[in-house]
Amino acid sequence: MTVTIYDVAREAKVSMATVSRVVNGNPNVKPATRDRVNEVIKRLNYRPNAVARGLASKKTTTVGVIIPDISNIYYSELARGLEDIATMYKYQTIISNSDNDPFKEREIFNNLLSKQVDGIIFLGGTLSNETAELIQTSSVPVVVSGTQDNDSALPAVNIDYHSASREITEKLLKDGARQFAFVGGGYSEKARHDVLSGMTEGLKDNGITFNDDAVYVGSEQYLDGEKAFAQLQGLKPDAILCISDEQAIGLVHAAQDAGLNIPDDLQIVSFNNTRLVQMVRPKLSSVMQPLYDIGAVGMRLLTKFMNDEEIEDKQVVLPYHIDYRGTTK
Amino acid sequence: MTVTIYDVAREAKVSMATVSRVVNGNPNVKPATRDRVNEVIKRLNYRPNAVARGLASKKTTTVGVIIPDISNIYYSELARGLEDIATMYKYQTIISNSDNDPFKEREIFNNLLSKQVDGIIFLGGTLSNETAELIQTSSVPVVVSGTQDNDSALPAVNIDYHSASREITEKLLKDGARQFAFVGGGYSEKARHDVLSGMTEGLKDNGITFNDDAVYVGSEQYLDGEKAFAQLQGLKPDAILCISDEQAIGLVHAAQDAGLNIPDDLQIVSFNNTRLVQMVRPKLSSVMQPLYDIGAVGMRLLTKFMNDEEIEDKQVVLPYHIDYRGTTK
DNA sequence: CTGAAAGCGCTAACAG
DNA sequence: CTGTTAGCGCTTTCAG
Numbered sequence A, B: 001m002t003v004t005i006y007d008v009a010r011e012a013k014v015s016m017a018t019v020s021r022v023v024n025g026n027p028n029v030k031p032a033t034r035d036r037v038n039e040v041i042k043r044l045n046y047r048p049n050a051v052a053r054g055l056a057s058k059k060t061t062t063v064g065v066i067i068p069d070i071s072n073i074y075y076s077e078l079a080r081g082l083e084d085i086a087t088m089y090k091y092q093t094i095i096s097n098s099d100n101d102p103f104k105e106r107e108i109f110n111n112l113l114s115k116q117v118d119g120i121i122f123l124g125g126t127l128s129n130e131t132a133e134l135i136q137t138s139s140v141p142v143v144v145s146g147t148q149d150n151d152s153a154l155p156a157v158n159i160d161y162h163s164a165s166r167e168i169t170e171k172l173l174k175d176g177a178r179q180f181a182f183v184g185g186g187y188s189e190k191a192r193h194d195v196l197s198g199m200t201e202g203l204k205d206n207g208i209t210f211n212d213d214a215v216y217v218g219s220e221q222y223l224d225g226e227k228a229f230a231q232l233q234g235l236k237p238d239a240i241l242c243i244s245d246e247q248a249i250g251l252v253h254a255a256q257d258a259g260l261n262i263p264d265d266l267q268i269v270s271f272n273n274t275r276l277v278q279m280v281r282p283k284l285s286s287v288m289q290p291l292y293d294i295g296a297v298g299m300r301l302l303t304k305f306m307n308d309e310e311i312e313d314k315q316v317v318l319p320y321h322i323d324y325r326g327t328t329k
Numbered sequence C: 001c002t003g004a005a006a007g008c009g010c011t012a013a014c015a016g
Numbered sequence D: 001c002t003g004t005t006a007g008c009g010c011t012t013t014c015a016g
Helices: A005-012 A016-023 A031-044 A050-057 A073-088 A102-114 A129-137 A161-174 A189-204 A222-235 A245-257 A275-279 A291-306 B005-012 B016-023 B031-044 B050-057 B073-088 B102-114 B129-137 B161-174 B189-204 B222-235 B245-257 B275-279 B291-306
Strands: A062-067 A092-097 A119-123 A142-145 A156-159 A180-184 A215-217 A239-242 A267-270 A285-288 A315-318 A321-323 B062-067 B092-097 B119-123 B142-145 B156-159 B180-184 B215-217 B239-242 B267-270 B285-288 B315-318 B321-323
Touching: A005 A016, A005 A031, A016 A031, A050 B050, A062 A073, A062 A102, A062 A291, A073 A092, A073 A119, A073 A245, A073 A291, A073 B073, A073 B092, A092 A102, A092 B073, A102 A119, A102 A129, A119 A129, A119 A291, A142 A291, A156 A161, A156 A291, A161 A189, A161 A239, A161 A267, A161 A321, A180 A189, A180 A222, A180 A245, A215 A222, A222 A239, A222 A245, A222 B275, A239 A245, A245 A267, A245 A275, A245 B275, A275 B222, A275 B245, A275 B275, A291 A315, B005 B016, B005 B031, B016 B031, B062 B073, B062 B102, B062 B291, B073 B092, B073 B119, B073 B245, B073 B291, B092 B102, B102 B119, B102 B129, B119 B129, B119 B291, B142 B291, B156 B161, B156 B291, B161 B189, B161 B239, B161 B267, B161 B321, B180 B189, B180 B222, B180 B245, B215 B222, B222 B239, B222 B245, B239 B245, B245 B267, B245 B275, B291 B315
Parallel strands: A062 A092, A062 A119, A119 A142, A142 A156, A156 A315, A180 A215, A180 A239, A239 A267, A267 A285, B062 B092, B062 B119, B119 B142, B142 B156, B156 B315, B180 B215, B180 B239, B239 B267, B267 B285
Antiparallel strands: A092 B092, A285 A321, B285 B321
């Protein structure tokens, strides 16, 4: 039924070892032999069985991807970047949604190990200490993209949320904002923490104490942005830093529906730079995170680990750029 | 180093067959033996090697997913639906982006076969005849979700674009629209064709001949919607059917920037129902396609094929619902 | 440059 | 209920 390496060997009158060599591009084969084998391979339409190969070689050319939610545009852009690099290096990706649930994360992780993946990328979301520990103790290389474990022990690629947040805060202060608020989502605790600390620090240096009342933490979705506005409205904020574009758009619309003018009455800056930023009026001022690149660089880093290449720095910090559009003065 | 079934067998003083039985939940094991084996499994932290299992059993509990672009919100919602069902049935998914390129599609398909996946889901995009043929001749089950091959020979799940389009056309005509236009994207040729035919038919039945000038085919992205408006503007359309939400939002903004009032001067209906529909003002009137379900049902169908369950109908047509929001009268 | 042979870790008859 | 025995299809020494 299915044609195996043995069939090819017999037909080409060589041993399976030789067939294996030509399939794997081993140079130690006489060109004439190589041609003969290749001819048979094509004629028989032989397709190597990757599972058998994986068992024999202990390499599966497969990497696992743990992602909070592939239908979230933020993560799907990371995923695309990572996938492209994986393809470039001839790896396939097994992608699983964790919903940022530590239990699911561990389940996925174990499944991935059982499938003998050559490496794992952990995307976004909060990295719980238990999960981080499980990762530490496993022997397959793991890279974290778009988030970080609490003690930064894992290889990771990120932007510097703290600096970005601080920079934005200074700018908004300069433009007259005084009453700051923060809107975060459920996924990346690390990012949330860094943005908050950057803002708090920026305010403090300018003699303003930031009050925890002005923090809303929700689910990173559009409707959640509307909810956030409803909750924060009483404080009459004139500047909001928001962790997700989708939430930010919800904020914009809720504020407009409440009769506020953006950016005159309220300035909003978000932290994602997905394609959504240009899909509102006014257009969203946003920190341009190189999402595609964060995914891509993460995968590239992983390939280095998988091939035992030398690694200069396990912690990659990618540059960000703040794009001030219509929702800021 | 790694603990194998053999280690467990030795430690539990049984044969590897017995260990295999308890791991696979085979009832023919004395409870006492089962407990002993389980104890050893836990103590040794034994994790079955799925690759070896796959080789021996010829089942990998892995399905392949061919998707045009995971960073496109339309497809990522399909992907999420499919993934959830896959997880429910204990399958992992290998996801690869095809960019709707027939060459890449075939390459991915062959890689997937070589990985011995138990089934393949082909998502969205145009299904070229060559690819369809390749699929036909392979022995693994394949299901197509959100599109269809030209002669509808493959198992597929879809909505009835033709009817939806016709229904919208009638409604818009009733509300006074006379100058129709169509904006499509590069991905699903089948959907584009059906929407166009539904509209043409609806118009024809009302004595209006649809002119091909009023068709724009682009890339399904936001900026492309703006481009489409620029191109169609000269025809002064008062109704546009648009295949993608993202393009539709581009249309809305371009029209507004040109001083048009929506929906008074121009009505727009899109065909996706992604989360984007509510992220514009006015909100987008759109055909509610059950994207998540299209993916989910596709995967469910695939599991039936993989388990040789009985299949009533290889062609599933899911209900749609038209949601008239702010961009229509 | 090529072949023989020993596994990789597990499942699946087949006996008992 | 349990053990024995063949493989699954390929890679990888080791000889020659």
